[in-house]
Amino acid sequence: MITIGNKIKQLRHQKGMTQQQLATQLCVSRQTISSWETDRNIPDIETLTRIAAYFNIQVGTIISSQNADSVYLHKYQQCMMDIILAILLVERVTQLSTTFGLHWMNFIVIFYLIIFFLALKQANYFLNAGLIIFGMTSILSGFANLFWMGFGFRFTCFICGVLSLIVFAINVHQALFRKQCQLRKVNRA
CATH class of the missing domain: 1.20.1440 (de novo design (two linked rop proteins))
Known part of the structure; x- marks a missing residue:
């Protein structure tokens, strides 16, 4: 199953970004990005909306368990x-x-x-x-x-x-x- 963290990591890699660069764009810390990508935490709905807007995708694409x-x-x-x-x-x-x-x-x-x-x-x-x-x-x-x-x-x-x-x-x-x-x-x- 593809998790939200995996999707965020995949999107970040597709843009060729580091965790720090993504963190700067979303106004969060690098550790927060790391905790999302390792599935220790998940972003709140407001942050998911910002992530979706940044990557020009729908929120449903991020939270969907399917590719x-x-x-x-x-x-x-x-x-x-x-x-x-x-x-x-x-x-x-x-x-x-x-x-x-x-x-x-x-x-x-x-x-x-x-x-x-x-x-x-x-x-x-x-x-x-x-x-x-x-x-x-x-x-x-x-x-x-x-x-x-x-x-x-x-x-x-x-x-x-x-x-x-x-x-x-x-x-x-x-x-x-x-x-x-x-x-x-x-x-x-």
């Missing part, structure tokens, strides 16, 4: 999953196909809804496995013209499969990013 890049990736991932769900539902309701094609799309939609709810629960292992299976199944059914679905369903399956594999790639990137951050912490200690 800003990680939060951005999670929002992007959730947005992509919402788009996939919307595409599937709209296509299922608006496209005409054979009975078997409609049943296949029902299966695809239900399967994706299960994956979607796993994403809400943050069960990453099952989510990633589901995204891979869904992506490959959708892409293959789009190419194979499974159940004589027609071009609309085939195209929808293919696009949704590709998008789900992109979401999977985002998940893998997040996991690698977290491991890299943990390794940096271990190496610094």
Whole structure:
């Protein structure tokens, strides 16, 4: 978990500042900066506001326990999953196909809804496995013209499969990013 002290230290290092230089800017002592960075103390809300203003960021970025890049990736991932769900539902309701094609799309939609709810629960292992299976199944059914679905369903399956594999790639990137951050912490200690 990234603490407020770690965030302050990270921001200070990004600007190439010493503790003394930051202390001068914030009108506090160097020892105060040190106590924040080692998590012995935390700054009060007024000081957090000054820190945020100095580094041109929001206070929420400092007090958040997640890295800003990680939060951005999670929002992007959730947005992509919402788009996939919307595409599937709209296509299922608006496209005409054979009975078997409609049943296949029902299966695809239900399967994706299960994956979607796993994403809400943050069960990453099952989510990633589901995204891979869904992506490959959708892409293959789009190419194979499974159940004589027609071009609309085939195209929808293919696009949704590709998008789900992109979401999977985002998940893998997040996991690698977290491991890299943990390794940096271990190496610094």
